Amino acid sequence: MTSPSLDVPSTARHASVLVEARHVSQSYHKDSAVDLLVLDDVDLTLNAGEIVGLLGRSGSGKSTLLRILAGLLAPSSGEVFWKNEPLAGPADGVAMVFQSFALFPWMTVEENVALGLEAKGITGEERDRLVENAIELIGLGGYENAWPKELSGGMQQRVGLARALVVQPDLLLMDEPFSALDVLTAENLRTDLVELWSEKKLPVQAMLVVTHNIEEAVLICDRIMIFSSNPGRIAHVLAVPFAHPRDRKILRSVSLWTTSMP
Numbered sequence: 375m376t377s378p379s380l381d382v383p384s385t386a387r388h389a390s391v392l393v394e395a396r397h398v399s400q401s402y403h404k405d406s407a408v409d410l411l412v413l414d415d416v417d418l419t420l421n422a423g424e425i426v427g428l429l430g431r432s433g434s435g436k437s438t439l440l441r442i443l444a445g446l447l448a449p450s451s452g453e454v455f456w457k458n459e460p461l462a463g464p465a466d467g468v469a470m471v472f473q474s475f476a477l478f479p480w481m482t483v484e485e486n487v488a489l490g491l492e493a494k495g496i497t498g499e500e501r502d503r504l505v506e507n508a509i510e511l512i513g514l515g516g517y518e519n520a521w522p523k524e525l526s527g528g529m530q531q532r533v534g535l536a537r538a539l540v541v542q543p544d545l546l547l548m549d550e551p552f553s554a555l556d557v558l559t560a561e562n563l564r565t566d567l568v569e570l571w572s573e574k575k576l577p578v579q580a581m582l583v584v585t586h587n588i589e590e591a592v593l594i595c596d597r598i599m600i601f602s603s604n605p606g607r608i609a610h611v612l613a614v615p616f617a618h619p620r621d622r623k624i625l626r627s628v629s630l631w632t633t634s635m636p
């Protein structure tokens with residue numbers, strides 16, 4: 375994929391802590407007597423320069439944890455720090471990509487991508503330049519005026535990615551971003567994303583990818599946190615010591631790991 379790079383400051387990738395969760399627990403009110411404990415004493419640290427995976431079964435609390443890390447949900451107990459400061463609301467510098475794409479059907483590709491910038495008060499030529507760069511970067515050039523319904527799932531998720539990247543977030547949170555796509559489309563998008571990351575063209579410092587696909591986690595991530603369920607806890611943390619681009623042959627080692635999955 376040949377795309378222009380967005381403005382990535384040369385100092386953008388340095389080993390610093392972006393977000394930390396300390397003893398985070400979350401319960402949801404279930405009925406009058408019982409609360410459902412979804413997350414139990416979760417500790418995690420995300421550093422600039424890494425792609426981290428959150429791998430766990432459906433219902434294990436992954437989306438809940440993402441919302442907490444983004445500052446969209448206050449945990450029942452525990453604390454979240456964003457760049458070493460306690461987080462008390464939506465974090466400035468975090469963008470999200472959703473499994474369902476979450477595009478506005480009455481807006482064109484360009485308008486969907488521009489949304490995040492308008493929320494930040496960036497308008498006019500600056501907005502147009504950033505939108506154009508994000509669209510080109512993610513391979514949507516020529517589709518600026520298309521409606522979401524005219525696009526394949528893969529292209530719709532590219533819009534979701536462009537909309538997140540256009541704000542040049544420090545941290546990109548992705549909640550099962552490839553799960554709604556067919557296998558080949560998912561593979562293409564994943565490969566493009568990792569390639570852009572490796573070439574330092576992505577205007578982000580770190581990515582957290584939620585997935586229930588072990589292969590996907592191994593192909594993308596530098597570090598994988600395996601979640602146990604009921605309640606969600608980080609049961610294992612695995613380093614993936616292979617450089618990008620990764621050969622699918624490394625997946626042979628996955629069978630060893632899966633035997634130790636909770």
Ligand SMILES: Nc1ncnc2c1ncn2[C@@H]1O[C@H](COP(=O)(O)OP(=O)(O)O)[C@@H](O)[C@H]1O
Nearest residue numbers: 402403412430431432433434435436437438439
């Ligand atoms: N707003 C909510 N109110 C009540 N229960 C919720 C809410 N959000 C999630 N849950 C429950 O919490 C559990 C974990 O959900 P979620 O974080 O979406 O898990 P995952 O993303 O791993 O599938 C599920 O049992 C779900 O039904």
Ligand SMILES: [Mg+2]
Nearest residue numbers: 436437438549
């Ligand atoms: Mg989820």
